[in-house]
Amino acid sequence: MVTFQILPYLLEGTLKALQIFVLTLIFAVPLGIIVARLRQSTLKIIQLPIRFYLLIMRGTPLILQLIFFMYFPPFILNFPIDRFLAVILAFSLNYAAYFAEIFRGGLESIPRGQFEAGHVLGFSSGQTFTRIVLPQVIKRILPPSASEAMTLIKDTALAQIIGVAELFRAAQNSTSRLVSIEPIIAAGIIYLVLNSLVAIVFNRFEKKLSYYRH
Amino acid sequence: MASEMVLQVENIAKSFGKLEVLKAIDLTVHRGEVVVIIGPSGSGKSTLLRLINQLEQVDSGKVTVGGQILCENDAAGKAVYADKLTLKAIQLKIGLVFQNFNLFPHFSILRNITEAPIHVLGQDEKTANSKATAILNKLGLQDKAENFPFQLSGGQQQRAAIARALALEPTMLFFDEPTSALDPELTGEVLKVIRQLAAEHMTMVVVTHEMSFARELADRIIFMDQGVIIDAGTPDQVFNSKNERTRQFLRHYSA
Ligand SMILES: Nc1ncnc2c1ncn2[C@@H]1O[C@H](COP(=O)(O)OP(=O)(O)OP(=O)(O)O)[C@@H](O)[C@H]1O
Numbered sequence A: 001m002v003t004f005q006i007l008p009y010l011l012e013g014t015l016k017a018l019q020i021f022v023l024t025l026i027f028a029v030p031l032g033i034i035v036a037r038l039r040q041s042t043l044k045i046i047q048l049p050i051r052f053y054l055l056i057m058r059g060t061p062l063i064l065q066l067i068f069f070m071y072f073p074p075f076i077l078n079f080p081i082d083r084f085l086a087v088i089l090a091f092s093l094n095y096a097a098y099f100a101e102i103f104r105g106g107l108e109s110i111p112r113g114q115f116e117a118g119h120v121l122g123f124s125s126g127q128t129f130t131r132i133v134l135p136q137v138i139k140r141i142l143p144p145s146a147s148e149a150m151t152l153i154k155d156t157a158l159a160q161i162i163g164v165a166e167l168f169r170a171a172q173n174s175t176s177r178l179v180s181i182e183p184i185i186a187a188g189i190i191y192l193v194l195n196s197l198v199a200i201v202f203n204r205f206e207k208k209l210s211y212y213r214h
Numbered sequence B: 001m002a003s004e005m006v007l008q009v010e011n012i013a014k015s016f017g018k019l020e021v022l023k024a025i026d027l028t029v030h031r032g033e034v035v036v037i038i039g040p041s042g043s044g045k046s047t048l049l050r051l052i053n054q055l056e057q058v059d060s061g062k063v064t065v066g067g068q069i070l071c072e073n074d075a076a077g078k079a080v081y082a083d084k085l086t087l088k089a090i091q092l093k094i095g096l097v098f099q100n101f102n103l104f105p106h107f108s109i110l111r112n113i114t115e116a117p118i119h120v121l122g123q124d125e126k127t128a129n130s131k132a133t134a135i136l137n138k139l140g141l142q143d144k145a146e147n148f149p150f151q152l153s154g155g156q157q158q159r160a161a162i163a164r165a166l167a168l169e170p171t172m173l174f175f176d177e178p179t180s181a182l183d184p185e186l187t188g189e190v191l192k193v194i195r196q197l198a199a200e201h202m203t204m205v206v207v208t209h210e211m212s213f214a215r216e217l218a219d220r221i222i223f224m225d226q227g228v229i230i231d232a233g234t235p236d237q238v239f240n241s242k243n244e245r246t247r248q249f250l251r252h253y254s255a
């Protein structure tokens, strides 16, 4: 069993993958909410750039975006960028686009009557959003958000393309160094465990919000 | 009636694109009065209520609520609205009960009722809760306070929606077809509540297709068709109207 030998190395990679995961969620979710609301603007000068951003982010490979954010700043803007920062930038902007569309779908599924009831009862539009609409949106978007989060766990493997030593890179290195398939299998198991945890967390949330129906 | 005017609508007009939905509408409501609006589908009844409730924008005309001007025409004859503070004050004077209740599904019935008093009027939770409980008692929903809307029948949900509107202590309550989404056997309990409010001299404007209810309850009936008021008067006057369109409509609905 070579796996025990390289386990610390794999765990280090896992930690890096988790950092990417957590930081991406921290930036992408709020950014996604903002983008979703801007996307609904009736003003063309707001809506069009947002649609363009959504198209670019969802229409090109994430791997390409990673390389772009790694090399665009040093070569074109003439300032070097930290690899890890480039990863967080690319992942956050990319995932914000997907979360924005999930969020917009959720927002549009809330009946107009909810907004109208809020308005008639004297709530400001901010209060109507945070107290009445947002909690209902969250319940509705939990299932697609869970899928997105699980995809993100797996996508962290792409960070290695610009030299960030996350779990996949660690496993691949060990596999070639030790001429053994075990590290790759171990990495697969770690991804599975991580995603099982993600699934469990989201299930908990869904259960917690199952006290009411729409 | 010689009592105080609580709502005055003067010559308002509203179009959606090319469609003229309301034309030259005048309406006055006095304190304690029950005004029932009837008319065929698409005649603009809901739009009229929604304009006064600020869910739609008036194109032209003047609306006064309890002495405060909601909107009036500028020199060019286009409606200009009051400042935000006035709009909010007017908003709180009028409660609106929707056809399909629009309760907040994620709040208990009690919280549906207390949320606005607490976060809009600034009542403390204890006061809001005890007031809400009193209203629930009155409307026969005392044992539903902790339930969620999906656990209630349609009739109970509509009564809860009425309770929610009452909690803001409005001077006037609007109903837009409050029983149209209910099974026939459930309309009675909602009509009973409205009757009870009428007996307490709550000022109400009710859009309904329940003609016998209109006849029984209304101080005044308004018949609208294609965006204009065709007929208005006491129930007896309207139900015995000489106007051909009114007669035709009533024949259709009493059948
Ligand atoms: N937001 C809107 N945009 C475009 N047209 C609208 C809108 N709201 C209402 N209308 C139109 O305005 C007309 C009047 O509608 P309104 O809902 O006021 O009628 P109503 O008298 O309440 O009818 P019903 O008895 O069916 O409820 C209808 O032709 C309707 O299609």
Ligand SMILES: [Mg+2]
Pocket: B045, B046, B047, B176, B177
């Ligand atoms: Mg209507």
